[in-house]
Amino acid sequence: MSVDDHAGDDDLAGFEERVAYWREHADRMPDEEVIEWTFAWDLWGRDEQRAPKGDWTTWLLIGGRGSGKTRAGAEWVRELATGERPVSPIALVGETMAEARAVMVEGVSGLKAIHPYNEAPRYEASAERLVWSNGAVALLMPANDPERFRGPQFAAAWCDELGCGAVDKGPNAPNAFGDPKSAEDKRPPFSSGAPDPLIQRQMLRACHQYWREAGAHNPVSGIYGAPMLDAERIYLWCWDARPYPAFPGMPDIWSDAANYDTGHWLNGRLGAASAEELLAAMADEFGVPVEAIDIRAPMVHGLGIEAVTSLRDASAGLVEALGLSVRDGEAGIVWRAGDTRSVVEMAHADLVAGEGAIVSRKRGDWAERAGRLTLSYSDRDRDYQTATALAVAPKGERYAGAEMGLVLDPADAGGVAEAMLRAMRRGEDGLEFALPPSMLALEAGDMVAVEGQADGPFVIGTVRDGAVRQVSALAFGGTINGVAGTAERRMPQISPPIAATPLITIAHLPAGDGGTELVAAAMCDPWPGPISLRETETGTELARLAGAGTLGVLAQPLAAGPSGIWDRAGGIVLSLYGGHLASAAPQAVLAASNRVAVETDAGHWELVGFEQAELIEASTYRLTGLLRGQDGTRAGEASAGNRVLVLNGSCVRFAVPQSALGDTRTLLAYAGPRDAEGTALGVDVDIGTALPLAPMHLRAVRDGSGDIALSWIRRGRVGGNGWTYGDIPLDVVPEHYRVCIFDGGTAVRVEDVGAAGWTYSAADQTADFGGPAGGFSFTVQQVSPVLGAGLAAQGVYP
DSSP, X not given: OOGGGGTTOOSHHHHHHHHHHHHHHGGGSOHHHHHHHHTOHHHHSOGGGSOOSSSOSOOOOOOOTTSSHHHHHHHHHHHHHHSSSOOOXXXXXXXXXXXXXXXXXXXXXXXXXXXXXXXXXXXXXTTTEEEOTTSOEEEEEETTOGGGGSSOOOSEEEOOXXXXXXXTTGGGOTTOOOOTTSTTOOOOTTOOOOBOHHHHHHHHHHHHHHHHSOBTTBOBOTXXXXXXXXXXXXXXXXXOOOOTTHHHHOTTTOTTGGGGGGSSOOTTTTTOBOHHHHHHHHHHHHTOOEEEEOOOSOOBOEEOOOSSOOHHHHHHHHHHHHTEEEEXXXXXXXXXXXXXXXXXXXXXXXXXXXXXXXXXXXXXXXXGSEEEXXXXXXXXXXXXXXXXXXXXXXXXXXXXXXXXXEEEOHHHHHHHHHHHHHHHHHHTEEEEEEEOGGGTTOOTTOEEEETTOOSOOEEEEEEEESSSEEEEEEEOOOOOOOOSSOOOOOOOOOOOSSOOXXXXXXXXXXXXXXXXXXXXXXXXXXXXXXXXXXXXXXXOEEEEEOSOOEEEEESSOBOOOOBSSEEEEEEEEEEESSOOOOOOOHHHHHTTOSEEEEEOTTSSEEEEEXXXXXXXXXXXXXXXXXXXXXXXXXXXXXXXXXXXXXXXXXXXXXXXXXXXXXXXXXXXXXXXTTOSSOEEEXXXXXXXXXXXXXXXXXXXXXXXXXXXXXXXXXXXXXXXXXXXXXXXXXXXXXXXXXEEEEETTEEEEEEEESSSEEEEOHHHHHHHHSSSOOOEEEEEEEEETTTEEEEEEEEEEO
């Protein structure tokens, strides 16, 4: 049985027969026949993967992930390029040049993979094209660079999906993808780059309507009795399906959230409608025929109707917001918007004498014109809560308000408010005149310019027919401008269905300005929402925890270790309640990366840097390559079970006033909006964290006269890590040290000195020890005039 025996055998029984034959005979076939069977698309392709029969110009292939769309397209191109009459050149259009090559050419279902090795086309990277041995050529084309399509002529093209960006003039280049962070950032020709979700919707609606209509552009097949393109099976390209409003409302999770407003995403937009769609749907519900509706921005996400009402009253807010005029047409109601491109020029000779003057103009007092307008609307980004948008004019003292019941995005609401204020101010400029019955073509909503009347054009508001046509018109206030900038998105706070008590850890650590601060983090599953830390007495909010931190406990005791140098021998074993740790380069650790705060047995917190993080059990890490006692903290021992806090972006910091040092500070933690009572937290604010640091490099040397010179080097909490020439700045002024001499464990002398050195004279030694001191220990402390003696450094003589 050969391949030709099954050519054109498309039914399921024939396919199963081929599979059975292949399984039985493949291992005994010659190599040439195996290759022939492997690459015979006529045998293995499904019916829906094969190009339609008949004379057609466009083939739309619709399918989910893994359905074989890429393989079908590649096999179609292979058939065109290698047939008896090769078709060339062919366009291979992908989103980007890299994607076109990776998917269409070199992918597992790409053109190189579906050819036998000796028939595969040659890829010429310099020309970005594929060349077959018979001379047929396929050029790779990036959809995000529409200018590259100018010039080349193609006999066939393999393209991908239907979509459009929500950006000004998006249909000018539906394949332009805006991303300021990317080198492939593109905008449609003549686009301002402003968000425009309405133009995206209108483009997709136009494509659907085009293919739904019967005609020569979408002929019905005489073979399978259906249109060439089934409009019910058109699928749209929308980048991805991340859930709205989490995307784009959480930019801390998705760094491309800013691209949503002008991107191809449909998440969060399919439930909206244009004003035309909304008015048409309302008219249909009320049973009112519609003749025409002009389309105007913005996108509307909903309209609140609070009582049984008429279509006129229900639509009044929307009509006013969009600046539409309403009239009865021959076939039904007409909603029209002013169009400055269709202005009827009228001379005085065109007007007739009516009840009064031929032209009468009324203008309001500029001092009484509205200068501010507040629009109330429902903000869908905040669970449809009521919000306001304010529009301000350069002149005008009067305040105006409007409640439309519309559901809008904040940026669109600002545009509507500005348009309404502009229309309100221009609308106080009115014009009345009369027309002859011969000018019946002019109706409400038409725009006219009257000879001798400045500040036009004017929009006809009402027409009263009689012996003459009495017309009232108002100065045109313009339409809604494009949204120049998008307001920051505000995610609604979603509370868990159950009350949750979070675990909160607060560490008292030195601050960079020489004072101290409390560093707090919390964790809870489910997360209850922002956790507010407040003063117990006043209720003042000190900090707000927006997300879960990384907390844990020591799994093994931590021994004392060297401070300020690499500890390669020691390690920390800790267990985390959640989150992960990662290793870092030594330079990064020296630059303050990978910091954990460990609660010591003495009650204070030690800040430790680590180089290596090794996962040894579930949620348990061994940290090595340590830097102990960082940022002026005191290195000490810590028992298993002591708390650990990982310093990262989830932590919050707030300063500790000097008056609170040495006390226990009580805070109230409110876990999300459901927590009305709060939980009391006691935080020990150890004064030792703020005391002056202990001096370093203590020395004691006896000279020829018997005096012993004691010396040391001062340390500081501010500027102590600088590498510039000279001494570090003073933490406390004046410079003051306290030196204590000990005989065993008993202090025999205490001296206060004003410099980093002191001479222990032979006479003082005789007074303290009865003769020259043979050996003693001593301590040196910096002294603060406010906090007192600082941390002590210990030295020994000799």
